[in-house]
Amino acid sequence: MSSHASSSPTGLSGIAGLIGRRHLRAVFQPIVDFEDGAILGYEGLIRGPAGSPLETPAALFAQAFEEGCTTSLEHAAARTCIEAFARLNCHGKLFLNFSATALRQLTDAGRDTPALFDGTLDARRVVIELTEQSAIEDLGEFTQIVDALRAAGAQFALDDYGTANASMNLWVRLQPDVVKIDRFFIHDIAHSALKFEAVRAMQHFAQASGARLVAEGIENEADLIVLRDMGIGSGQGFFFGRPDMAPAQSLPQETREALRADHIAVFPEPARRAAASRAGGSAPAEKMIVHAPAVPRRATNNDVLELFNRQPELHAVAVVEDDRPVALINRRAFMDRYALPYHRELFGKKACLQFANASPVLIEQSMTVEQMATLLASDDQRYLADGFVITDNGRYAGLGTGESLVRAVTEVRIQAARYANPLTFLPGNIPISSHIERLLSHDAGFYACYVDLNQFKPFNDQYGYWQGDEVLKFAATVLADACDPTRDFLGHVGGDDFLILFQSETWLDRARRAIETFNAGALRYYAPADRMAGGIRGEDRHGNPAFFSFVTMAIGCVRIAPGDGAQHNSEAIASLAALAKRRAKQESMGLVVIDSNDSAALVPAHGEPVAAAN
Template identity: 75%
Template sequence: MSVRPSPDSSAPSIEDLIARRSLSAVFQPIVDFDDGAILGYEGLIRGPAGTSVEAPYALFAQAAVEGCGIALERAAARTCLEAFALLKCEGKLFLNFSAGAIRDLAAARDSMLALLHHVGVDPARIVIELTEQSAIPDFSNFLPVIAALRTAGAQFALDDYGTANASMNLWVRLQPDVVKIDRFFIHDIASDPLKFEAVRAMQHFANASGAKLVAEGIENEADLIVVRDMGIGCGQGYFFGRPNAQPPRLIADEASQAIRAHHIAVFPETTRTLGASPSGGVASEKMLVHAPALPRQATNNDVLELFNRLPDLHAVAVVERDEPVALINRRSFMDRYALPYHRELFGKRPCLLFANASPVVIEKSMTVEQMAKLLASNDQRYLADGFVITDNGRYAGLGTGEKLVRAVTEVRIEAARYANPLTFLPGNIPISSHIARLVSNDAVFYACYVDLNDFKPFNDEYGYWQGDEVLKFAAAVLADVCDPTRDFLGHVGGDDFLILFQSDDWRERALRAIQAFNEGARRFYAPADRLAGGIHGEDRRGNATFFSFVTMAIGGVCVNPTNSTAHCTSEEIASVAALAKRRAKQDPSGFVLIDESESDALLRGRIDAANVLID
């Protein structure tokens, strides 16, 4: 049994505060990303300064104890409306209400309209926010309440979406005009791929439902630019202004400049490597053979009849209550049945007599990494018998060893296109996608192709394990010089990398990477080779050659929307960058930039795309 907390004896009575009109209002701006204008304010309530109920949480907690929560909400709305009218602010006023207070508001619609008329605020400027603490026990009775408020001219918003009661169920049923994304998902979204994917899913649903999204909790430029470039239209947070009794009419220069920033956000990438994802769901679908199963009490004659009816069926699962308990391989079963008198002796006997009672079972949600471990295990029965695929433990179908090998191989190849399994940097598909985003947004950027000189001889001499360490070192050096909010670093493959720079000091960053790598790479050589200045090996023609230390080469090209590069594909841009890289490999500095006039001429000639991302 729960015990209702007793009132705070030191706190002033909420009813007295309401009666004495001791509440005050503060307002926080909500900003439109299209032009940086303030489209409205959220009205928030405060208790008397210096008291224990000054903060809104304490104020409403005390009201709950006293049983006057809805009365406080009504008083808060009145206080915010009157203060908003006196300020003569432009735009909309967002007001927070619980489900119970919204019902009360709709029931007293005439008095609320009279108040709006009295203070001079058009009902069309009001947005009613359903707070996240609100549970709605009966939607059939609540929907007419929302309809009544809309008829009066107000809009309806779902607050703090993604937490507590603010669920997709609520979104679908109430069809809000505005959905405010909870600050949990926005804070650090620039560096958190899971938050990014969650918000992107919300954005897709908003596009389908016609709702406008407001990103709450924006506190820095990086998060703002990611949210802006995702296509979310509005934002709120300390970066634009804290709640204040005298709110700003214009946002600060820092926020305004961030909204108008020309650089395009680098979206945080989810690592689609074998170990992290994709899940086995995709792979298991490729392996799944939809096949009938037999119950535990089936006979061997039932098995024979099924195999004769379905000649392509390689095995049959035996199930009990939809859960697999055994597997019967077609070949071994038919071989036994071909023996003299086998059918007469065993035809009516239980099918479990010749079944594998401990088959290999793969759950549909099993990760590809787990499937790959199965391939390397000592238990190789699945190669002959096949295996059972389950969905949450229930029989779903069968698979074969051949399909398992093929599915794991295909997913490995696909994963490598998204993220390099050695460095975990984005692969070719994310690289091309980001170039396309930059070009479509008319962003000025520098595409820099990175390669390592004399890497192959090093790899031949020291082995691929040590070669991999050099590649990981190169990736770390390049990542260190990149601004993760502006510069995109991808790993094309082997010793080839691509950086899409938007940083103003991109050239200094590139030169710093060359210097750091060239100095650090020497530690991967044996002491004798360091003293000798390199290693002896063979060139591509088999001639004995001395190779100096592995060094870094970077070739860059400027992509400017004012010239023809604005209409180029990612493959064509990468082609010019690859050409610059080949020149850089011959330059003593290890760095070459193809200027705008030459790149423009090259791209007008449409360089052969066969040279893209290879060399």
């Protein structure tokens, strides 16, 4: 043992002394079933002597690394946890952490059962967690170690999944019974779309492989509710309890109430770029490709003329060399030149590159819609008339037209706007409908509030679309501030129409505050003279002179009582909210609330159809 070890801070001859004198302590943290709040088991953790420099596990293992006895500490920690777990008569499973190296030394060729199981605790109550501390050099050999643990009755788990050595490769090869998601992905998942999507991907694979997921590091109710509602079955973290020498047999009342919370989580939405990619498909360039013959670089103008005459539908022809495009000849430009006197006689036998565009626009088949969209904003707009060349790994694949490019980008952007509004980045119609369906399927009570801006069109006509967009972004900011992001869902239907799905108990105060804040703040978007006049002058929809007051906010709300979900669908809810909105526009306070089951409230006013969306 090193001299450093012999003078350990505890005065107990280092880690070996702590182990020999049994000065290690076991503490336990509960692992909880989200469905009923039951404690499934505990993770056993190790601590050094209380109040000493080696009390924390980080300090213990750092010292053990210096002394070269990390594996011995792991084995001693496991024995300490097993003995304490049995002595305390804890129920459920005991989760124990091991590195690959420590697990390898637990199995002995001369033993039928790993050395860990000596009868103190039934092996069927133990879950062995493989930590990220060391890589596995020989997975084939390690699979035999896992098989031996399972043969003894224990279950096997991957710990800290998503970081370091915890990889998809291990999941596939070792087929764990349990996978514990690293706390990095869990912390703040209620507000992180990327973490949400990462955990959802793990969830899909867990369902395919039959593994149980445990979310580590849960510290607040918002993250818990998101995990619960997305279908993660269990978890652990400070929200349920800190590691303790005397583990509780049940959860505190406030924690059980959080698990039973009747509001439905608002899932974080992906960014607009991700929504556009999801709407656009994997290879949009493939959808607009025109399979057309090409001519070699040595071809003459007569060869090109013959090809155009033989295939009158071709808008252009590519010039290639070694299957790679080097130029593009537009049909109309070529034929116009050939129509001039003596051009065929003068240029017919000359190289076709003479009348070609030697720097055509090239689009790779794998190019995303966003990359293709940059062409629409470029200074060089020749591709709109000439078309462009589509390549596959740089080799000629076919042609495309400017018209097809504009159509493809437009269609994808329209589709993407259904997922996320490009102006406010708020969720669009598809996420709105999806969240309504989730609320209805869980029979959760909520208020569907349709938001509209009065006098917005005259303002837009007077001040222009740029200023109008600023007002819409201001409205989105005001509405977002009025929402609790963990309970209330805010979406942008389009134009000046928004939809809030309130679950907050203070929803009415929040709606009123949004109206007041917007109505006061909207004044700053008017010129001083218009503010003094109280509005703007313009023309009504019939072309007659009219005076329009300031832009104001109107909110029409529909109450969906708990348990009424089966009576409605997302389209009906949106239509009822639109009806309430139209009535709110007639009220001086700008706010109307109707009940979805109130037959009198559902009678259309002034003959308007209930199903109208605007």
